Amino acid sequence: MADIVSLKTAIADLVHDRDVVALEGFTHLIPHAAGHELIRQGRRELALIRMTPDIVYDQLIGAGCARRLTFSWGGNPGVGSLHRLRDAVENAWPSTLELEEHSHAGMAAAYAAGASNLPFGVLRGYVDTDLVGHTSVRRITCPFTGEDLAAVPAHRPDVGVIHAQQADKGGNVQLWGILGVQKEAILASARSIVTVEEIVEELEPRPGSVVIPSWAIDAIAVAAGGAHPSYAHAYYERDNEFYLQWDAISRDRDQFAAWIERHVLGTSDVVEYHRSLERADIAV
Amino acid sequence: MSVVSTYTADEMMAVEAARRLQDGDVCFVGIGLPSLAANLARATHAPGCVLIYESGTIDAKPNELPLSIGDGELAETALTVVSVPEMFGYWLQGGRIDVGFLGAAQIDRRGNLNSTVIGDYQHPKVRLPGGGGAPEIATSVRDVFVMLRHSPRTFVERLDFITSVGDRVRLVVSDLGTLEPGEDGELALTAVHPGVEPESAREATGWDLRVSDDLGVTNPPSDRELGALRSLRTKGMVE
Numbered sequence: 001m002a003d004i005v006s007l008k009t010a011i012a013d014l015v016h017d018r019d020v021v022a023l024e025g026f027t028h029l030i031p032h033a034a035g036h037e038l039i040r041q042g043r044r045e046l047a048l049i050r051m052t053p054d055i056v057y058d059q060l061i062g063a064g065c066a067r068r069l070t071f072s073w074g075g076n077p078g079v080g081s082l083h084r085l086r087d088a089v090e091n092a093w094p095s096t097l098e099l100e101e102h103s104h105a106g107m108a109a110a111y112a113a114g115a116s117n118l119p120f121g122v123l124r125g126y127v128d129t130d131l132v133g134h135t136s137v138r139r140i141t142c143p144f145t146g147e148d149l150a151a152v153p154a155h156r157p158d159v160g161v162i163h164a165q166q167a168d169k170g171g172n173v174q175l176w177g178i179l180g181v182q183k184e185a186i187l188a189s190a191r192s193i194v195t196v197e198e199i200v201e202e203l204e205p206r207p208g209s210v211v212i213p214s215w216a217i218d219a220i221a222v223a224a225g226g227a228h229p230s231y232a233h234a235y236y237e238r239d240n241e242f243y244l245q246w247d248a249i250s251r252d253r254d255q256f257a258a259w260i261e262r263h264v265l266g267t268s269d270v271v272e273y274h275r276s277l278e279r280a281d282i283a284v
Numbered sequence: 285m286s287v288v289s290t291y292t293a294d295e296m297m298a299v300e301a302a303r304r305l306q307d308g309d310v311c312f313v314g315i316g317l318p319s320l321a322a323n324l325a326r327a328t329h330a331p332g333c334v335l336i337y338e339s340g341t342i343d344a345k346p347n348e349l350p351l352s353i354g355d356g357e358l359a360e361t362a363l364t365v366v367s368v369p370e371m372f373g374y375w376l377q378g379g380r381i382d383v384g385f386l387g388a389a390q391i392d393r394r395g396n397l398n399s400t401v402i403g404d405y406q407h408p409k410v411r412l413p414g415g416g417g418a419p420e421i422a423t424s425v426r427d428v429f430v431m432l433r434h435s436p437r438t439f440v441e442r443l444d445f446i447t448s449v450g451d452r453v454r455l456v457v458s459d460l461g462t463l464e465p466g467e468d469g470e471l472a473l474t475a476v477h478p479g480v481e482p483e484s485a486r487e488a489t490g491w492d493l494r495v496s497d498d499l500g501v502t503n504p505p506s507d508r509e510l511g512a513l514r515s516l517r518t519k520g521m522v523e
Contacts, residue, residue, distance in 0.1 A: 078350075108369040124424070127423050127449060179368070
């Protein structure tokens with residue numbers, strides 16, 4: 001059964017320095033509030049996994065929380081580069097960042113394998129690309145047809161973190177809209193945290209939703225607005241303006257540090273974070 | 285509506301790419317020019333064109349062009365939304381996609397693409413976002429369409445990194461013209477856009493670009509195409 005706790009407690013109890021941590025979300029329902037709490041609690045040397053590291057990973061990397069990143073696309077969607085990620089890779093600032101780079105198909109297969117308790121995922125992938133030299137892909141032969149295929153080691157994070165629209169009082173979680181790889185990330189992980197927009201009496205079935213039972217989750221924390229600047233389908237829209245502004249905020253080390261200091265370290269939770277952003281004339 | 289007489293290079297690219305899509309084609313679409321082209325095709329000659337975005341939205345019919353491949357607009361207008369492992373497993377690897385659009389930072393004469401790094405991988409001059417879906421899109425769809433602006437830094441003799449292979453690249457649309465592979469797989473200039481000399485395309489290419497014997501000239505965008513394109517852009521394109 002999932003414990004319904006504060007996000008502060010969930011992160012304090014379940015995420016440790018040097019853990020392998022996957023905060024997942026494919027442009028939708030990105031667990032920003034949980035990422036901010038990792039920064040506030042000063043987690044260090046995390047090995048981060050994410051298909052599409054975007055702003056929250058830029059923040060974690062720039063704030064010095066990460067030593068390693070396993071990913072397939074790292075950018076500010078629709079805008080451009082992640083400047084903190086680039087600064088870490090190109091200039092080792094604030095510290096070196098080890099990369100393990102995959103394709104989306106490989107990452108998805110690795111999560112599905114992890115959720116299935118298999119040692120590796122199989123796909124027709126990585127053919128003739130230079131990625132092979134920079135990742136842990138191996139070639140295997142199909143025992144039935146002899147076909148040459150790619151094997152990717154399963155993702156087995158210590159902690160999986162996602163954001164969902166709702167949980168019920170018993171801790172069952174429902175998310176809907178763009179589903180990404182969130183279900184797989186939770187089921188592949190040894191421990192799991194789900195932040196939600198709200199806790200409802202009873203989950204109302206939604207078309208195409210994913211429901212994760214309470215007993216497959218360790219901790220649930222309410223974080224209304226916890227996906228900002230990404231969105232929560234049926235709750236609030238994507239803050240496209242913030243994504244555009246992040247390009248300028250993150251380009252400069254000092255400006256980035258000031259932003260983190262003011263809106264993340266200077267706030268105690270997601271409610272204060274939103275108030276802090278509202279008070280700023282611009283997000284900077 | 286007033287007569288549309290001038291157009292930008294980007295508009296020419298989007299219009300020409302859209303024309304190459306057939307009604308009923310199932311298209312794997314990225315953000316930016318590919319999304320613009322595929323939505324234009326759907327709004328003009330190919331209303332039955334099926335748009336799939338890698339976030340899992342199948343048969344999305346966005347009324348506004350999205351900023352990201354996962355905008356809510358795509359999920360709300362889609363026939364169905366599937367998870368990312370299902371998208372890449374059942375739909376892409378399953379061989380159900382006709383056309384996949386790719387962009388990149390570099391392309392070589394065989395249509396191989398680099399979207400990973402400029403410079404050495406360990407000590408890159410520029411760390412790019414990375415391949416994302418490209419490695420398997422390039423080997424799983426029937427036809428790959430590439431949209432790239434011409435420059436000797438982009439059309440290069442040798443890639444800094446091979447992110448995806450060019451075996452299925454059937455068309456490259458640039459701001460100067462179109463390139464298509466010959467029988468040996470090497471890309472040749474098959475058409476120039478109106479007002480472009482083939483020599484400018486050769487100069488903007490980092491290898492000795494072949495020019496097709498029956499080099500054509502792209503038809504300029506029609507008023508109908510430009511009107512449809514601009515109504516798409518003005519509905520919500522964030523520039």
